[in-house]
Amino acid sequence: MMNFEPTLFVVDDDEAMRRSLKWLLETLRLPLQTFDSAEAFLEGYRGEPGVLILDVRMPGMSGLELLERLAESHPSLPAILLTAHGDVPMAVRAMRAGAFDFVQKPYNGQALLERVQAATGEARHRHQRQGERDSAAARLESLTPRECEVLELVAAGEPNKRIARELGISLRTVEVHRHNLMEKLDAHTVGNVIRLYLSATKGIP
Amino acid sequence: MITRASFLRVPLLIGLLTLLFASSVVAAEVRIGVLAYRGVEQAVETWGGTVEYLRRTLPGHEFRLLPLEFIALDAALSAGELDFVLTNPGNYVQLEAAYGISRIATVESRITDDPNYSIGSAVVVRRDNQALQELDDLKDRSLLAVDRGAFGGYQVAEASLRAAGVEPEDLRLRFIGFPMDRVAHAVAAGEADAGILRACLLERMVAEGQLPPGELRVLAPQNHYGFRCAASTPLYPDWPFAKARHTSRELAKRVTQALFALESDEAPAAFTGWTIPVDYQPVHDLFHRLELPPYSRDSQMTPVEMVRRYWPWLLGLLLSALWVVWHTARVEQQVRVRTAQLSAANEQLKQAMQEQAAAERVIRQREAELAHAARVNTVGELAAGMAHEVNQPLAAIGNYAEGCLVRLRQKEAAPELIDALREIDTQAARAGAIVHRLRSFLRKEEPRPVPIDLNDAVIEAVSLFAPEAHRHGVALQTVLAPSLPRVCGESIQLEQVVLNLMRNAVEVLEEAECERREIEVISARVADGVRVTVMDSGPGLSEEARQHLFEPFFTTKPQGMGLGLSISRSIIEAHGGGLAVADAPNGGAALEFTLPVAEDDDEL
Numbered sequence: 001m002m003n004f005e006p007t008l009f010v011v012d013d014d015e016a017m018r019r020s021l022k023w024l025l026e027t028l029r030l031p032l033q034t035f036d037s038a039e040a041f042l043e044g045y046r047g048e049p050g051v052l053i054l055d056v057r058m059p060g061m062s063g064l065e066l067l068e069r070l071a072e073s074h075p076s077l078p079a080i081l082l083t084a085h086g087d088v089p090m091a092v093r094a095m096r097a098g099a100f101d102f103v104q105k106p107y108n109g110q111a112l113l114e115r116v117q118a119a120t121g122e123a124r125h126r127h128q129r130q131g132e133r134d135s136a137a138a139r140l141e142s143l144t145p146r147e148c149e150v151l152e153l154v155a156a157g158e159p160n161k162r163i164a165r166e167l168g169i170s171l172r173t174v175e176v177h178r179h180n181l182m183e184k185l186d187a188h189t190v191g192n193v194i195r196l197y198l199s200a201t202k203g204i205p
Numbered sequence: 206m207i208t209r210a211s212f213l214r215v216p217l218l219i220g221l222l223t224l225l226f227a228s229s230v231v232a233a234e235v236r237i238g239v240l241a242y243r244g245v246e247q248a249v250e251t252w253g254g255t256v257e258y259l260r261r262t263l264p265g266h267e268f269r270l271l272p273l274e275f276i277a278l279d280a281a282l283s284a285g286e287l288d289f290v291l292t293n294p295g296n297y298v299q300l301e302a303a304y305g306i307s308r309i310a311t312v313e314s315r316i317t318d319d320p321n322y323s324i325g326s327a328v329v330v331r332r333d334n335q336a337l338q339e340l341d342d343l344k345d346r347s348l349l350a351v352d353r354g355a356f357g358g359y360q361v362a363e364a365s366l367r368a369a370g371v372e373p374e375d376l377r378l379r380f381i382g383f384p385m386d387r388v389a390h391a392v393a394a395g396e397a398d399a400g401i402l403r404a405c406l407l408e409r410m411v412a413e414g415q416l417p418p419g420e421l422r423v424l425a426p427q428n429h430y431g432f433r434c435a436a437s438t439p440l441y442p443d444w445p446f447a448k449a450r451h452t453s454r455e456l457a458k459r460v461t462q463a464l465f466a467l468e469s470d471e472a473p474a475a476f477t478g479w480t481i482p483v484d485y486q487p488v489h490d491l492f493h494r495l496e497l498p499p500y501s502r503d504s505q506m507t508p509v510e511m512v513r514r515y516w517p518w519l520l521g522l523l524l525s526a527l528w529v530v531w532h533t534a535r536v537e538q539q540v541r542v543r544t545a546q547l548s549a550a551n552e553q554l555k556q557a558m559q560e561q562a563a564a565e566r567v568i569r570q571r572e573a574e575l576a577h578a579a580r581v582n583t584v585g586e587l588a589a590g591m592a593h594e595v596n597q598p599l600a601a602i603g604n605y606a607e608g609c610l611v612r613l614r615q616k617e618a619a620p621e622l623i624d625a626l627r628e629i630d631t632q633a634a635r636a637g638a639i640v641h642r643l644r645s646f647l648r649k650e651e652p653r654p655v656p657i658d659l660n661d662a663v664i665e666a667v668s669l670f671a672p673e674a675h676r677h678g679v680a681l682q683t684v685l686a687p688s689l690p691r692v693c694g695e696s697i698q699l700e701q702v703v704l705n706l707m708r709n710a711v712e713v714l715e716e717a718e719c720e721r722r723e724i725e726v727i728s729a730r731v732a733d734g735v736r737v738t739v740m741d742s743g744p745g746l747s748e749e750a751r752q753h754l755f756e757p758f759f760t761t762k763p764q765g766m767g768l769g770l771s772i773s774r775s776i777i778e779a780h781g782g783g784l785a786v787a788d789a790p791n792g793g794a795a796l797e798f799t800l801p802v803a804e805d806d807d808e809l
Contacts, residue, residue, distance in 0.1 A: 013675075014597050016632055020604030023625055027611035057593060059678045082600070084593050106599040109607020 294354030318431035355404030
């Protein structure tokens with residue numbers, strides 16, 4: 001989990017572009033896969049963490065359509081869209097569709113590398129948070145229903161007295177539940193508990 | 206001297222002769238005029254054999270016998286119409302003096318042993334008219350003769366009558382005209398007391414059964430040794446065969462030789478053959494005595510008298526000459542007019558052709574300019590796709606270059622870089638090719654058709670259009686005939702047409718929002734040339750669209766001027782081909798054009 005390598009996914013119908021992007025992006029020493037169409041990518045992609053480098057204009061499914069498709073199934077895959085210079089409406093649509101970044105052709109190779117590196121950072125970050133979210137969710141799973149009720153009220157910032165009154169239990173019982181759930185969630189402070197709860201339930205970091 | 210009837214016939218005859226002459230200049234004809242004193246039939250019967258003989262003997266010439274009376278003979282000679290003349294000795298002497306004809310032979314007659322004594326006159330009376338015994342008995346009697354110009358038929362008799370003391374004024378003399386036979390018949394019928402016949406005519410008429418024997422008798426017959434007919438007068442030489450002045454000596458010589466060679470058994474009944482010309486001096490003496498031309502006192506006629514006497518003749522000549530002059534002038538005038546008309550027409554034609562050529566040049570120029578403007582417009586509309594197309598290799602070059610830089614910084618092995626640098630080169634060439642293609646498409650040049658392979662134009666157009674198709678997510682496919690005969694045309698304009706057809710197809714697909722977006726460009730050899738078809742997978746064309754498709758500014762698209770197809774059709778028609786709508790097998794629309802094969806390239 002700690003030493004994962006994001007994969008670079010290059011999707012471009014132009015062979016010269018695919019090969020030259022491969023040549024350039026190989027210098028980042030990351031796993032790299034190329035696809036000649038959006039359809040081919042959807043077929044081969046198994047949800048691996050990584051960065052999508054995507055040509056906007058392709059026959060069949062366009063880059064934007066792919067992006068919109070991925071927003072539902074794999075929202076954590078940052079995408080860099082390659083667009084034609086001056087195609088502002090396309091850039092706007094790309095960002096709205098959840099693109100991490102867009103690069104206008106012709107571009108500076110150095111700039112593209114920097115964007116891709118930024119995206120891989122984001123990918124790592126997203127992956128990490130996804131991991132945290134996943135473990136938080138798993139930990140929440142281990143709570144009893146009563147502990148969950150107590151956690152919701154703690155996360156809402158209610159003091160123990162109010163929680164006890166709300167749930168119709170004794171203050172002591174609230175304190176026991178609170179201790180147990182902090183143990184289960186491996187959270188040492190109330191702040192940690194709140195963050196974990198939010199990340200697991202609302203996806204907020 | 207001239208009868209009334211002859212008077213009227215003269216001008217007509219001369220005109221006729223002129224026409225005859227005009228119509229027969231080409232044939233090498235030898236014309237023999239013969240005095241037809243007994244009529245045309247008799248003349249042909251008497252002399253036809255000789256002419257036939259000449260025709261046979263001298264095959265190089267077309268001998269023709271022209272039976273004529275005095276006046277006509279005279280006129281024909283004066284018009285130079287005759288090459289030879291056969292006439293009586295009296296007439297001969299006159300014509301010799303007047304036209305310089307000269308005898309080349311004298312006929313040998315069966316009626317006499319000596320051609321020097323052959324022609325005389327017989328004054329005939331009815332046998333029962335016993336009152337007439339001598340020539341001077343004819344005083345105050347009615348006497349018929351054929352013509353004042355007749356030799357045996359009058360002149361010889363006149364001389365004898367004068368010698369006998371009978372002047373013409375003492376006679377009731379009447380000339381009744383040819384043929385001479387009429388004189389004999391008239392006397393026999395009692396219409397006159399006597400008649401003058403050429404000697405031997407009476408005997409011949411009796412022999413021919415035209416007169417009953419014994420009906421007429423010859424007055425005061427003289428005894429002539431060797432002469433087989435009765436005559437009232439002395440005898441004169443026989444008919445000469447004379448050449449006209451203009452007739453060549455060579456021809457005259459050959460005719461003479463032929464005449465002399467005529468065997469007696471080949472000759473007709475009337476004479477036995479031809480001999481050397483005899484002396485016609487006795488005839489001259491006779492004419493001298495009679496004061497007849499050329500010895501007449503009035504032979505030196507005053508012009509006034511000449512005009513008075515010969516006016517119909519002169520008039521005929523004058524008319525004839527006038528006709529020739531008029532005709533010549535008219536022909537020349539016509540030639541001039543027609544020549545002028547022709548050269549004017551030619552000039553007009555040349556000018557019209559030049560104007561048309563210039564107009565066509567202007568039209569071609571305009572069309573080329575319009576086509577160019579349309580190409581500029583097209584490139585503008587294709588700009589986005591073109592930019593993308595140029596961007597691809599540029600971006601690829603950027604990628605390779607940056608990749609190389611990074612590797613160099615990381616001190617990586619050089620061999621790897623070589624491949625990348627090679628790729629850079631390739632991609633630069635690719636970008637260059639696109640720019641080049643675009644430039645040639647925008648090239649503006651003089652329309653100059655050359656034989657081209659339509660496949661090349663299709664490939665070029667498809668390359669140019671591919672980015673645009675790509676941009677619209679349209680799959681572009683080509684199905685090209687492996688080899689095509691060349692067509693004559695301007696490649697850029699034909700490229701433009703193919704490109705326009707593809708643009709149209711893409712617009713149709715865009716409009717119809719089709720799931721399947723495909724365009725197929727097909728080239729094929731067909732019966733009437735080479736065909737290029739652009740087919741789309743769209744819904745096909747509506748009836749309205751089909752009708753108006755090629756009209757300028759007709760468009761179903763919100764963007765676009767609607768000029769593409771109209772210009773395409775102009776281009777194809779200027780190339781001698783046709784652009785038409787067809788049905789695609791997949792239900793879509795198909796636009797296709799056919800161009801005739803270049804003339805020198807039909808080997809496929």
